Structure formats: structure tokens, C-alpha cells
Amino acid sequence: MNLDAKIPEGPLVEKWTRHKFNIKLVNPANKRKYDIIVIGTGLAGASAAASLAELGYNIKSFCFQDSPRRAHSIAAQGGINASKNYQNDGDSDYRLFYDTIKGGDYRSREANVYRLAEVSSSIIDQCVAQGVPFAREYGGLLDNRSFGGAQVSRTFYARGQTGQQLLLGAYSAISRQIANGMVQIFPRTEMLDLVVVDGQARGVVVRDLVTGKIESHSSHAVILATGGYGNVFYLSTNAMASNATAAWRAHKRGALFANPCFTQIHPTCIPVSGEHQSKLTLMSESLRNDGRIWVPKKGIKGLTAKDAVHIPEEERDYFLERRYPSFGNLVPRDVASRNAKMMCDEGRGVGATGLAVFLDFADTIQRDGRDMIEQKYGNLFDMYKQITADDPYDVPMMIYPAVHYTMGGLWVDYNLMTNINGLYALGECNFSDHGANRLGASALMQGLADGYFVIPYTIGDYLAGMPYEKIPVDYEAFQLAEKNVKDRIENLLKINGNRTVDDFHKELGKIMWDYCGMARNEEGLRHAKQEVIRLRDEFWKDLKVTGTNDELNMSLEKANRVADFFELGELMIDDALQRRESCGGHFREESQTEEGEALRIDDEFSFVAAWNFTGKDQPEELIKEELVFENVKLTQRSYK
Amino acid sequence: MYFKLKIWRQKSPEDKGGFQSYELDDVSPDMSFLEMIDVLNESLERKGGEPVHFDHDCREGICGTCGMFINGRPHGPQRGIATCQLHMRSFNDGDTITIEPWRARSFPVIKDLVVDRSAFDRIIQAGGFVSVSTGGVPDANEIPISTSIANEAMDAASCIGCGACVAACKNASAMLFVAAKISQLALLPQGKIEAKTRAENMVEQMDKEGFGTCTNTEACEAECPKEIGLVHIARMNREYYFAKQSSESLSEREKVHEG
Numbered sequence: 001m002n003l004d005a006k007i008p009e010g011p012l013v014e015k016w017t018r019h020k021f022n023i024k025l026v027n028p029a030n031k032r033k034y035d036i037i038v039i040g041t042g043l044a045g046a047s048a049a050a051s052l053a054e055l056g057y058n059i060k061s062f063c064f065q066d067s068p069r070r071a072h073s074i075a076a077q078g079g080i081n082a083s084k085n086y087q088n089d090g091d092s093d094y095r096l097f098y099d100t101i102k103g104g105d106y107r108s109r110e111a112n113v114y115r116l117a118e119v120s121s122s123i124i125d126q127c128v129a130q131g132v133p134f135a136r137e138y139g140g141l142l143d144n145r146s147f148g149g150a151q152v153s154r155t156f157y158a159r160g161q162t163g164q165q166l167l168l169g170a171y172s173a174i175s176r177q178i179a180n181g182m183v184q185i186f187p188r189t190e191m192l193d194l195v196v197v198d199g200q201a202r203g204v205v206v207r208d209l210v211t212g213k214i215e216s217h218s219s220h221a222v223i224l225a226t227g228g229y230g231n232v233f234y235l236s237t238n239a240m241a242s243n244a245t246a247a248w249r250a251h252k253r254g255a256l257f258a259n260p261c262f263t264q265i266h267p268t269c270i271p272v273s274g275e276h277q278s279k280l281t282l283m284s285e286s287l288r289n290d291g292r293i294w295v296p297k298k299g300i301k302g303l304t305a306k307d308a309v310h311i312p313e314e315e316r317d318y319f320l321e322r323r324y325p326s327f328g329n330l331v332p333r334d335v336a337s338r339n340a341k342m343m344c345d346e347g348r349g350v351g352a353t354g355l356a357v358f359l360d361f362a363d364t365i366q367r368d369g370r371d372m373i374e375q376k377y378g379n380l381f382d383m384y385k386q387i388t389a390d391d392p393y394d395v396p397m398m399i400y401p402a403v404h405y406t407m408g409g410l411w412v413d414y415n416l417m418t419n420i421n422g423l424y425a426l427g428e429c430n431f432s433d434h435g436a437n438r439l440g441a442s443a444l445m446q447g448l449a450d451g452y453f454v455i456p457y458t459i460g461d462y463l464a465g466m467p468y469e470k471i472p473v474d475y476e477a478f479q480l481a482e483k484n485v486k487d488r489i490e491n492l493l494k495i496n497g498n499r500t501v502d503d504f505h506k507e508l509g510k511i512m513w514d515y516c517g518m519a520r521n522e523e524g525l526r527h528a529k530q531e532v533i534r535l536r537d538e539f540w541k542d543l544k545v546t547g548t549n550d551e552l553n554m555s556l557e558k559a560n561r562v563a564d565f566f567e568l569g570e571l572m573i574d575d576a577l578q579r580r581e582s583c584g585g586h587f588r589e590e591s592q593t594e595e596g597e598a599l600r601i602d603d604e605f606s607f608v609a610a611w612n613f614t615g616k617d618q619p620e621e622l623i624k625e626e627l628v629f630e631n632v633k634l635t636q637r638s639y640k
Numbered sequence: 641m642y643f644k645l646k647i648w649r650q651k652s653p654e655d656k657g658g659f660q661s662y663e664l665d666d667v668s669p670d671m672s673f674l675e676m677i678d679v680l681n682e683s684l685e686r687k688g689g690e691p692v693h694f695d696h697d698c699r700e701g702i703c704g705t706c707g708m709f710i711n712g713r714p715h716g717p718q719r720g721i722a723t724c725q726l727h728m729r730s731f732n733d734g735d736t737i738t739i740e741p742w743r744a745r746s747f748p749v750i751k752d753l754v755v756d757r758s759a760f761d762r763i764i765q766a767g768g769f770v771s772v773s774t775g776g777v778p779d780a781n782e783i784p785i786s787t788s789i790a791n792e793a794m795d796a797a798s799c800i801g802c803g804a805c806v807a808a809c810k811n812a813s814a815m816l817f818v819a820a821k822i823s824q825l826a827l828l829p830q831g832k833i834e835a836k837t838r839a840e841n842m843v844e845q846m847d848k849e850g851f852g853t854c855t856n857t858e859a860c861e862a863e864c865p866k867e868i869g870l871v872h873i874a875r876m877n878r879e880y881y882f883a884k885q886s887s888e889s890l891s892e893r894e895k896v897h898e899g
Contacts, residue, residue: 075703084781140784
């Protein structure tokens, strides 16, 4: 298979403009003849569904939540980047592009990333017009804050609830189109298979989660905007039901899965408190603007936050400020996470488990006053206190890295189309813009860029060549896919073993975290692969799912998703094994600089690893898309 | 910690439903309330029983999916949080905890503690938006907005659509939910153009969904996990009355004068 990313000719800054002119258009009167299915109603899905409906296409929008407003984009806290340069501090599209490429450790496509930077400003305009209440300065203009991996202030925010506000903006846009009759919404409905006819994506099979009814929907194109796969690790900052099933089923129908091993471990999460832990809670990266991260110079077993207050200044090690004087506490996420792990590995971690470091606001509170901190981070401080019973106004927070985002995802070309014609992937669900590490406040930007400003243009180019006829859902391909889905559900229900889904999921997550988490090595990965295969076999023999298919059955829903996590987990390990370099969030212990930083091997690994499913229990085929850098010079990332 | 749990079990919308008692030991005070239910469910499933169904997703208090009526209060005993943010340290060892779904005619029970809140979506579809399509909008800094207005709008916009206000109200009124959106958009210049029709249409849809009327008991404000204030209901009433009085629909205007 030869991968063509379809990157337009011409200089970087002109590619998108030229491309928009060159691609085909669908006449306004003909748009209503095309049906598009959009899976997921997060930032990417809701913005795409609304924007395409505004253009006149017929949209069917599906989400597994009870309302489109609940997609997990809602939980993003810190902000959204845009190269507005409102602060007069030297920002530009090119700088945002450059920071993103560098932050991603040179493993993303130049053309895609430049386009992202180019449309970023329009996103802010759009959201403000929808009534998103961004933070403002006293003069009434929009405020900005700084985020990791950048030396300009370009992050727009709405308190610590930016994702919520942007999602509710997109939700209001899709709601307007539902009222207009242009979007048909299917909540509590999960996609369980993709239907491909003659090499084209022509529909999906879904399950109504309330009644268990399996149903087919036919369309001219299918858009997946289904988020990431961080829940492979069981514990992550993802929502409990976030899953990879739609993307994984598409993969098994032929869509390539790119860079699955690129996962982001976020440095500032609330540490695990015990076995019962069901998920991890993020403390926004924006806290690193004003908080100082430290551990004691000499390890103190079980050091509590209350006792930490009494440790004198000279006995504290502000390790990020010490090791990275120019970026300090604002180094990119992968660097901050790895350093926290290093401190804990050295035995200098704090808290009951020794798996935590301090994030301390004492200096800032003394300098700026409590009011200032309350205004900026009040809700985050409250959230922290609620979970841990420690008050961060009085004692330092304890934080530890946790799985947060997945840079890998379905392979897409410049048009955001996968290698299956008519199947698109948007937002976190694709692999395209963040390389091996995503910068803070860039996920919201990408989700909305894809949905509001990219797909409305690029999908027309494909649909313009499509016949108007629809394929009836009693067509063979739909029937086969429905049977496939029903058989699998039946298989899950009839195992009737002894272990619950959560029990398996926890064990899978632990294997992935221990061997394919913050640090990876050949031996560990090989061991993990065996373990995942062993556990997967056990899953299919000893799983217990109670209830039936014909009702709301949350155990069955979970089982369906975890079954896919097993397969995806194995692919993540394969991908981590083949990439014998370190880059961004992927840290291979065999490949590091003398100072312990990630060491890329550009001659060998400057490519996108796109995996092709070749059949059940067959090894997947690795297809490489070479990355060509014409505008930036590849250097060892330095935040010193 | 040890707890006695009385949980509402209802197999389907048609089923009558009733309370079932469970006992749970070895509960850590650091567990969240939902993690406590997870532990219960694990043990039920191991014994071949059906787990207690409940809605939940982000477990950070922002998605608005979870909602349990705990000891007679939506989201439990603490102010300003959603069920998922409640921790077991808020209870005493040996307590009996009663857990029910939201009770409102407009939120029919689907199963156990899971209810159908799609009425909220339909209210938003009736007008909870600014009618701008993608592209062609002015620069974000074109219209300055004072910080106090932006902050007040943000207070209203922080609604998570969980339905606690309805569950708390003896009339099952949705006024606080509807007011939060009307107020947010009425405050901002971007929302002003459609303020009148928005207030009229959203209130009309609210009534159509069968939510009760407001009798100013203030229970909604007390139980709102985002602490959204009654001031927004006052603003909605003002918007609504003004809209009716000068409605762009003349028949509506006459109704106000008549009545």
C-alpha cells in the first residue's frame, strides 16, 4: 500500500489557500442530496455536524452519552490556543506552527500543522460570536494566559472550564440545526461497525443502548470524531465511557491506525489514592503558570502536604526550575512528567505512596494575594480540596502524571480522509497534528479547527464525485455487518465466566501503565505483549456479563469496549517496540541523551507508523509515511 | 467504614420499581460516592446479580451526567458539587444512605437511577443559541465586553445541565436551567439580537415539556452543583415579560395586555 498524504503543492503559507481554491465544490442545491453520518458530539463532531448542516448537507449525528452536550471535550480546563497576537508579544501563525511542530518532537506533518495555526484565530472569532464567555481584561478585550511549550501568551480561556464553554458553544450550534431539521440526533447510541461498499464508507451499524436494538444507517460519507483511547490504561483523565470502539472497528475494516504508541502522560493530576480508584482527575496545566514544582532534596518517606510547609527553602529541590532555567515549570508535558517520575524513582517522591510531587502556590499567594489566585484558579482549588481533603491555599498540592491524551489515531491525509474513501477522522480520533507530544491548549484548537474550518471544505471535494443514490440498508454489506455485531454481543453474553469486565480492564491497564507508559524498553514491551495476549484469551473464556442485550446493560457496553482495548493495547505495544527511538511522550530507555532527555533518531524514525489490519490473530502490517520537513530544521528539543 | 444502602431498583420504564437494601463494609473514606457504588456493583455482578444502573461519565463534576438523589437531596449533603465529587468522608460510619433517581414527570426513569433528561436538549433547541453560522463573524475583539458582564454571563454559563434544580424543586420546575441559558445570552451583546424570541420560545418549550412553575422556594439555588443564583431567574422573568410586552409576534403582545 502506498500512502499519499495529498499535501498540496506550493509554499507552506499558501498551501491551504490554494487547496481551497483547487478542490471541487458541491452546488448549494445539491448538498441536500447528500447524507453524512457524524459519530461523536465533542468539539470536533459537534462543530462538524453543525457546520455541514449549515451548508445544507443532511446530517445524522450519534453519541453514546444521553445528550450531545456531555462529550468529554467538556472536561478540558485550561484553554485554547490561537495566534491572535493580541498581547503584542511576537506571536504569529508561523510561531504557533513552529511551537507545535517542535512541541510534537518533529513527528507531525508540516502542512497540517501550519493549517491548524492558520485557522486558529477564526476559531476564537466564531466562539465569541456564539456567546462563549471568555475571560476578559478590564478594558473589555479578551485575556490570555501562558501554557507549556510556548514563550508567548496565546491561550484564551473561560475560567478553568474552557472545554465546557467551547463545547456548549458547539452544542448550541448543533442544537440550532437539530431544530432546523438539518441534523438528526441519536443520543445513547453507539457505533459498532463501519460499512464499506466497493472501497467506500457507506454507513454504520449502531446499537441503541436503551433497547439494545441493532440498526444500520446508510450515508454518502462517514465522519468519526470519537476521541482518544487513553482508557486502554484503565486509569486516565478520560471520562469513564470514553472508548476506541468506533475507530477500532473502522481499523478492522481497513482504516490504518497511525502512531498508536504516542500517548500523552499529563504531569499535573491528582495522585492515585487506592485500589478503588476509578479515574484520575487532572489539575489544569495553567496551574504551572503560578505553582512551583518541588520535592525534598533528600527523600522523606510518607511526607504529607501539611508537613511539607515546614521544610525550609534550602532543603527543597525545584527540579524543573533547576534543570530547565529558561522554561522552568512551563516545560512541555512530556518533559515535566518524565522529571516527576525520575524524582519518584530516586526515592524523593512524596505522599503515602511516594508517587507524587508538590505543586506549591505559597510564593504566588504571598506575592499576588489569595484573591488573585482564587480568581484565576478558584474552581480547581475547590476541586482539589474536595477530592483530597487538603486545602491548597494552605498546603502544597500533590500531583503525579496520568494518561491524558492520545496523539496517535486513525491515519488521515491532508483532507482528514482516512485511506478508506469517504471515511474521515477528526479531532483526537486522528493522528495528524500533535506528533509525539501535544502542547497544552492545542486539543481544543484542533478539534474545532477540524470541525468548523477544515471538513466543511474538504468533504465537498469527495462528495462532488459521488452519485446521489443511497445504498439501502438491506444491502448485503449492511446485513453482514449487523450479523458481525450481533454475533459478538452474543459471544460476550454466553461466556458466563467468573471475572467482571472492570476486573479485566484494571489488569490490562496495569500492564499497559507498567510497560508501555512513561518509560518503555524492549524487554518490558515484549513481556507486556505476552501478558496482554494471555489476559485477552482469559477474557474471552472467563468474562462474566450479567443481563441481556435487549435492555440498558452497562456491563455489556463496557465488555464490548474493553474487548477492543485488548486488541488496541497489543498494537500500541507493537508500535512502541518498532520505534526504537525516544520522541515526545514515547520514551524508550535505550534512546536517551546523557542528561536523560528523549533522544530522537531522525535518520531511521522520521516517519508516521501506519498499521494495517491483516486479519484475526495475524501480525499487523507496518506502512510508513516519511515525514518531509521543508521549513523547520530538526534539532534536539531544548527547553533549558 | 460500614454503610447500609437503600437503593431504588427499577428494571424498565414500565416496571413499578422499589427500594432494595444492601450492606457494604470496608469502604474507604477517600472513595468517591460513585466508587462506592462501583464496589457494590462488582460484588453484585460476581454473585450473578445485575449491577445498579446509574449515569456517570467524567467523574469531575463537569459533564452533568451523574445525578443521584441521596438522603433526600440531589447530589447529596454537600453544597456546590455533583454526585461524582462527593466522597465517603462526608458520611458517618454506620450511616444508612437512601439513593433514588431524579423524580420529575419530565424526567422518566429508564432503569434504576438512570433517567431521561432529553427535555433539556429540546429546550435548548427551542432557542438556546445565537443564530450565527460558521465563518463570516467579526473579529473576537471587535465588541469589548466589560469584565463584570462577562463574569456574570460565565456564572450562568457554568450550568452543567444535570437536572438537580428540577429534582430539588417540589414543583419539578426547570426555571433555573432555562434561566441560566437565557440570562447568559441576554447579558452578552452577541445574544441580544434574539433575546426576545429566545425567551419566548424557550419558556414555551419548558411549559410544553411539563415542568412545573416556580414558587420561589429557592431549593434549586441551594442544590445547584454550580451554585447558579436565583438572580438569573429574575433576569429571565424580566426578559420574558419584556419580550411578551413588545413581542415581534403581535398575538403574543395582545395576550400580555389582556392578561
